[in-house]
Amino acid sequence: MKTSSLCKVLNTERIAEDIYKISVTRPVEWKEIKAGQFFHIKCSEEGKSYLRRPISICEVEANQLRFIVRKSGKGTEALCNRKVGDDLDIIGPLGNGFTPTGEKILLVGGGIGTAPLVELCKTIKAREVKVLLGFRTEPYLVETFKKYCSTVEVATEDGSFGVKGYVTALMEAAMENSPEMIYACGPEVMLKQIQQFGKEKGIPTQLAMEERMACGVGACLVCSCKVKAGDDWDYVRTCKEGPVFWGEEVIFDENN
Amino acid sequence: MKTIDMAVDLKGLTLENPIMAASGTFGFGREYGEYVDLNTLGGIMVKGLTLEERKGNPVPRVAETPMGMLNSVGLQNPGVEAFIQEELPYLSQFNTRVIANINGNTIEEYCRIAERLSDTGVDALELNISCPNVKEGGVAFGRDPEMVYKVTKSVREHTNKYLIVKLSPNVRDIREVARAAEEGRADCLSLINTLIGMAIDIEQQKPILARGIGGLSGPVVKPVALRMVYETAQTVSIPIIGMGGISNPNDAIEFLLAGASAIAVGTANFINPFVTAEIYEGIRAYLERKGYTSVKDIIGKLKF
Numbered sequence: 001m002k003t004s005s006l007c008k009v010l011n012t013e014r015i016a017e018d019i020y021k022i023s024v025t026r027p028v029e030w031k032e033i034k035a036g037q038f039f040h041i042k043c044s045e046e047g048k049s050y051l052r053r054p055i056s057i058c059e060v061e062a063n064q065l066r067f068i069v070r071k072s073g074k075g076t077e078a079l080c081n082r083k084v085g086d087d088l089d090i091i092g093p094l095g096n097g098f099t100p101t102g103e104k105i106l107l108v109g110g111g112i113g114t115a116p117l118v119e120l121c122k123t124i125k126a127r128e129v130k131v132l133l134g135f136r137t138e139p140y141l142v143e144t145f146k147k148y149c150s151t152v153e154v155a156t157e158d159g160s161f162g163v164k165g166y167v168t169a170l171m172e173a174a175m176e177n178s179p180e181m182i183y184a185c186g187p188e189v190m191l192k193q194i195q196q197f198g199k200e201k202g203i204p205t206q207l208a209m210e211e212r213m214a215c216g217v218g219a220c221l222v223c224s225c226k227v228k229a230g231d232d233w234d235y236v237r238t239c240k241e242g243p244v245f246w247g248e249e250v251i252f253d254e255n256n
Numbered sequence: 257m258k259t260i261d262m263a264v265d266l267k268g269l270t271l272e273n274p275i276m277a278a279s280g281t282f283g284f285g286r287e288y289g290e291y292v293d294l295n296t297l298g299g300i301m302v303k304g305l306t307l308e309e310r311k312g313n314p315v316p317r318v319a320e321t322p323m324g325m326l327n328s329v330g331l332q333n334p335g336v337e338a339f340i341q342e343e344l345p346y347l348s349q350f351n352t353r354v355i356a357n358i359n360g361n362t363i364e365e366y367c368r369i370a371e372r373l374s375d376t377g378v379d380a381l382e383l384n385i386s387c388p389n390v391k392e393g394g395v396a397f398g399r400d401p402e403m404v405y406k407v408t409k410s411v412r413e414h415t416n417k418y419l420i421v422k423l424s425p426n427v428r429d430i431r432e433v434a435r436a437a438e439e440g441r442a443d444c445l446s447l448i449n450t451l452i453g454m455a456i457d458i459e460q461q462k463p464i465l466a467r468g469i470g471g472l473s474g475p476v477v478k479p480v481a482l483r484m485v486y487e488t489a490q491t492v493s494i495p496i497i498g499m500g501g502i503s504n505p506n507d508a509i510e511f512l513l514a515g516a517s518a519i520a521v522g523t524a525n526f527i528n529p530f531v532t533a534e535i536y537e538g539i540r541a542y543l544e545r546k547g548y549t550s551v552k553d554i555i556g557k558l559k560f
């Protein structure tokens with residue numbers, strides 16, 4: 001039987017504007033945690049937000065877990081404001097996580113979507129890995145990636161750091177040493193481009209998708225992701241069959 | 257510890273305890289079965305079923321509201337046949353009542369689903385005439401007392417199963433529809449389904465839900481649900497399953513006092529997957545503290 005757990009906040013640190021690194025204790029019952037999985041967190045005990053919020057695992061240590069959270073509304077704001085010593089009510093790990101395959105691997109992260117790639121990068125650090133990161137302006141986690149991978153390239157939209165432009169602009173150059181596999185997490189427009197890119201180059205992709213959730217465990221069916229099913233399509237649960245999907249199966253909505 | 261009798265009698269359906277899981281919030285039991293022992297639930301109302309598979313509505317299907325949420329799932333389900341083949345055998349392993357929530361666009365469809373389920377192991381049917389998230393049928397049936405009477409009576413004639421009619425709160429007077437369902441020979445009423453609501457993203461100046469509107473649930477609806485259960489209990493003589501925002505033992509006890517013979521927990525499972533077990537323990541502790549020996553002793557015993 002699964003349990004929910006109270007994880008003590010060990011540290012919260014602002015690492016960029018509106019971006020916080022939150023470290024919590026790791027309960028012993030959470031034995032296996034895979035990169036790309038997420039936790040469903042009760043952000044506020046005072047009713048500032050009602051539903052839990054899905055947050056990806058960023059780094060797994062023997063006795064602690066790290067999340068990177070962007071303040072983007074009332075729930076994440078309450079979460080970033082939690083104090084050291086507070087108990088966070090968390091269920092998880094949830095979802096499927098990435099399937100690491102291949103020896104030559106490209107990781108592409110955009111904004112807060114860089115967070116789940118850290119643990120993936122750590123898991124596959126013995127392989128030939130290249131990391132491309134994109135931010136609007138201020139970058140974060142770059143040094144963390146450099147701990148596990150020697151080639152980390154950064155693009156910022158305003159050119160304040162690294163190459164000016166979108167992270168996808170770095171992808172063509174990364175093809176010189178053609179990867180066998182691409183893993184990506186970030187805004188939908190970025191994932192859509194990577195899906196297309198992988199298709200053109202014949203490289204399999206895995207994309208970590210986001211969708212609004214309620215239960216987080218597969219029971220309520222609000223978090224549907226549209227995927228191919230033979231000649232037809234189907235809705236599957238982002239929280240259960242996802243949040244990581246193979247690029248070739250995802251159907252992005254036309255109007256986004 | 258004193259022995260306290262937690263069983264309830266819904267006049268034709270007995271439950272080992274009054275705590276059920278509300279339809280659409282508990283899937284077919286598998287997911288929450290990893291968090292709570294399904295044998296400890298009085299009953300499970302499964303996700304709403306239709307004759308054929310339904311894919312449901314586009315996303316976003318959920319919007320948070322103060323102390324609640326709006327959903328517009330749109331009855332995504334694998335269809336009654338797949339339920340019988342793939343889900344029912346799983347659910348039947350447990351010592352709990354399995355209630356099939358059934359939905360149709362026409363009276364005939366309701367009857368056909370009811371018929372199909374009649375010789376299966378489900379313990380009861382819950383007629384959902386109150387879903388706000390589909391274009392046809394659904395809430396349209398639940399609004400008009402005449403239609404409520406007709407659909408209840410027709411389904412009654414097509415099944416021997418224990419028949420629960422689930423009422424919509426989106427009506428002029430809950431007592432009228434409750435009476436109509438009783439006259440149509442429902443064995444039991446369940447209420448409330450969700451209240452129709454809306455949320456708007458002011459930056460994009462668009463509704464948050466892809467379909468614009470959705471069903472409101474969670475603590476925010478509890479006072480309305482409680483009032484409706486109370487009014488219904490004053491009006492009909494068949495048993496009532498109360499629901500709407502129940503999130504802790506106190507909420508559940510309020511519904512029992514107001515006249516519900518059993519209660520169902522929906523949205524609260526999303527916040528706390530263990531809530532049903534906590535409600536069980538809390539009701540037990542309350543009964544013990546107050547010196548009761550059976551949960552039946554508080555049903556409808558509001559002093560007013």
Ligand SMILES: Cc1cc2nc3c(=O)[nH]c(=O)nc-3n(C[C@H](O)[C@H](O)[C@H](O)COP(=O)(O)OP(=O)(O)OC[C@H]3O[C@@H](n4cnc5c(N)ncnc54)[C@H](O)[C@@H]3O)c2cc1C
Nearest residue numbers: 053054055056068069070072073074075076210211212243
């Ligand atoms: C699988 C998964 C993993 C995620 N991992 C991270 C992470 O590691 N770090 C991080 O900062 N954020 C992550 N997010 C996004 C994060 O869950 C949302 O930013 C957060 O839910 C917003 O809540 P809010 O109250 O701050 O914002 P509000 O806008 O006030 O939220 C209102 C409602 O919309 C939902 N919502 C709004 N934006 C999103 C979104 N992008 N995705 C899902 N639901 C949303 C909220 O959950 C809430 O129910 C992840 C999302 C998913 C689905």
Ligand SMILES: Cc1cc2nc3c(=O)[nH]c(=O)nc-3n(C[C@H](O)[C@H](O)[C@H](O)COP(=O)(O)O)c2cc1C
Nearest residue numbers: 278279280304327384448449473474500501522523
């Ligand atoms: C995500 C979701 C899906 C639902 N699906 C159904 C359904 O398929 N059939 C039904 O009769 N009620 C459905 N309901 C309504 C609930 O069963 C319940 O009546 C309502 O949510 C009020 O209870 P609560 O506040 O405890 O959730 C759904 C509710 C939610 C939140």
Ligand code: FES
Nearest residue numbers: 214216218221239
């Ligand atoms: S959030 Fe409930 S099924 Fe995914």
